[in-house]
Amino acid sequence: ELAPGDTAITNHPGFGGSHLPDITLITPVHSGTGRLLGYAASRAHHAEIGGIRPGSMPPAATRLSEEGVVIEPRLLVAAGTPRWEEVQQLLEFGPYPSRAPLDNVADLEAALAANHRGSRHLQSLAVTHGEDEVVAYMEALRQEAARGVRAALAVLPDGVYRAQGGLDDGAVIAVAIEVDQERARIDFTGSAAVHPGNLNATPAIVQSAVIYVLRLLVEKPLPLNEGFLDPVEICLPPGMLNPPFTVMGDNPAVVGGNVETSQCLVDTLLEALGIVAGSQGTMNNTLFGNEQFGYYETICGGTGAGPGFDGADAVHSHMTNTRITDAEVLENRYPVRTERFGVRSGSGGAGRWRGGDGAVRELTFLEPVALSVLTQHRRSGPKGGAGGGDGAPGCQHIVRGNGTVQELGAIDGAQLMAGDRLVMETPGGGGWGEPDPPAADSAASTRERLA
Known part of the structure; x- marks a missing residue:
């Protein structure tokens, strides 16, 4: 204590x-x-x-x-x-x-x-x-959050809402959301066993993803606190989402679970509830450095469309919210040159409402560095919803100074020399609804949407 x-x-x-x-x-x-x-x-x-x-x-x-x-x-x-x-x-x-x-x-x-x-x-x-007044108000804020979640759950028809998501290596995230009036039981039974790599999440990460999705269901402003979980029971069996930990032991690796598995968790929960298509489902973590410096950024992508709205192009979504470093600042502080940073046109899933487009980012390194990437949705794109098309999967590769191209996996690393270039294309979001017939001037339509 x-x-x-x-x-x-x-x-x-x-x-x-x-x-x-x-x-x-x-x-x-x-x-x-x-x-x-x-x-x-x-x-x-x-x-x-x-x-x-x-x-x-x-x-x-x-x-x-x-x-x-x-x-x-x-x-x-x-x-x-x-x-x-x-x-x-x-x-x-x-x-x-x-x-x-x-x-x-x-x-x-x-x-x-x-x-x-x-x-x-x-x-x-x-x-x-007064002490009593302050403590009473804190408890009132918690109760207000709980009431907001109960009201949002009461709108959903009672029943069990299921979905299954997965990581690029085949690890499964399964969820069943049982709604009973103003309460919900969220069961992750059927999810993958402890991951052999670094994609293990923790109960705290799972709770964060659940709270985030519950917040999306509530239309009015609410204080974000523990009260969100009062009407909810989370069933989390041992495995990738609940690995074994000891205080001093050598425990499972988790760094990818925090940044990548968390994104898959959110998309799987949203798919079960059927309220929006899959967003990019990754943070596109990019790290480079040597013994003198280290740099880390997450790269934006497309968000999923939903009933009545298109996805957004080249933005962060769900479990990531950081602003990327301006090119001028990046180049002033680190041995790197930004060759390109823009929208990856056409990468959003087709549908009555289109998924948002991902991004393209190219960096040339000016001295030797160790590069690490932690990403997902490189084998398959974010799912569409209600008949909408999937978003395009992402990809990344290295262009060596001599022109040789080296493909990078979803979770990968490489030693780079001066003059080597990283090219990353991030996923587009899934579309929503059956696509309408093609417009007569689709190029003009695309220009208008981007404008």
Whole structure:
């Protein structure tokens, strides 16, 4: 139990974590009378936390330790006294230490400051309005979220809604959503066993995907909190979505589960409910670096269409929301040149409402780097809905300086030399509904849509 003046730190996937680059700090907030009001928490992605490749998202990882420094739950601050030396020692030693421990510590100092600021604001509210009033309002916010979800579930006809999605290597995600008036039971029985690579998710990731989909069902503004899960039971058997974890053991790898399996989870849940076609279903994670630097970006794609609307072109969707670095900033800070970044025209699925188009991105590297890509929907495209066509699958390859082309798999890596170029084409979203007959001037129609 956390006492006043304590702050816990962890990135362990078995204790509410997602993947190792995401480090979480949790600080209890006590009132002046010593009453526990709540917790201030911060989670931030560290671009480098160790592992067998720069960027800490190695495509070939099969064990958690290969993905970077594992911080089991421990105290970063005990009774007001920080333990920075212990944390720095964790970061600098071990089988695959961080390549940027000083950056890690600086970012953790910022996260701790954020927790302290949040704590002060909550304590100030308690002083101004009274402890009982603040605690009552927090509980009211949770109940309001639960009521919103119950109302959304009540609109759905009672019954069982099923779907089956899958990763490029054949690993299955199966879901059955049983709706009974204002409650739902979401059962993932039939999903794949523990993944031999890094595509294992965690219960926290599954819960996040479920909360996100439930939020899409609610049309009014709602506070996003634990109340979303009050009317929901999640059945999660052991396997890829609930792998075994121990505190000190060498656990299954998870980095791809956080960024890729999570996307498949959302699309599978949405397919079961039948409300929208599949979106790009991947984050198109791209990492490159060497011993001097590391860089990580996720690349946009097409979103799925739905009844009454087309999908959006070249945007992030679902479990990813980051803005890509501007080309001018990227080229100023890193040894890379942006050759092309645009819409991948025609990659969205056909339908009465078209799926959104993916993107094309080409980067030329100006010095040797290690490249990693973690992607999905390279073998098959995102599913269409209600008779709509599937979106185009993505692809990526390397053009070497001598003109040789090297194809890359969905989860892959390569050592690049100066002058080598990465070409990535991201998936389009699925279409919705039977396609209308072709227009007389389809080129003009496409130009009008893009405009």
